[in-house]
Amino acid sequence: MALLLLKGRRECFGTLKWEEEEFFYNSQPPPPKNKPTDVGLEVRPKSTVFTKTYSESVWCLHQLQQIIQWHQTYCRHVLPVYYEIEPSDVRLQKGDFGKAFKATAHQTFSGEQLEDAMSRWSHALTKAANLFGWDESNCR
Numbered sequence: 001m002a003l004l005l006l007k008g009r010r011e012c013f014g015t016l017k018w019e020e021e022e023f024f025y026n027s028q029p030p031p032p033k034n035k036p037t038d039v040g041l042e043v044r045p046k047s048t049v050f051t052k053t054y055s056e057s058v059w060c061l062h063q064l065q066q067i068i069q070w071h072q073t074y075c076r077h078v079l080p081v082y083y084e085i086e087p088s089d090v091r092l093q094k095g096d097f098g099k100a101f102k103a104t105a106h107q108t109f110s111g112e113q114l115e116d117a118m119s120r121w122s123h124a125l126t127k128a129a130n131l132f133g134w135d136e137s138n139c140r
Contacts, residue, residue, distance in 0.1 A: 045077035046070070048128060050090050055101035055125075058108050065124040072127075080133030091129035093122055101125070 046067045054060055071078045082090070089097040105118045
């Protein structure tokens with residue numbers, strides 16, 4: 001079901017979440033609800049869809065960092081999905097993905113904050129890319 005949503009949206013990026021039996025994705029956080037917002041309180045698996053433009057979103061990188069912390073703390077399942085991007089580009093932050101990653105970090109932070117954010121985001125991207133995932137290029 002999630003992939004059907006992605007097929008017509010090559011410019012999309014974001015983190016898929018299960019919300020009341022429907023998938024959604026976007027580049028901005030969903031509107032607040034009267035539910036706990038701590039990702040650690042969630043029990044459902046998380047799926048992160050990596051695209052060419054994923055690393056251009058501060059929100060997506062921050063969410064990924066939280067998802068990886070949730071995965072490590074609570075031993076919950078995370079499923080990375082690679083849509084029109086190689087898993088190694090995410091793992092190593094190379095190619096256009098890596099350039100966009102660095103540009104996003106430099107536009108958002110400076111000084112010590114820049115180094116800290118790049119380190120945290122890079123760690124989260126590497127951890128996520130090392131998990132078993134689904135590469136849509138293998139299914140054509």
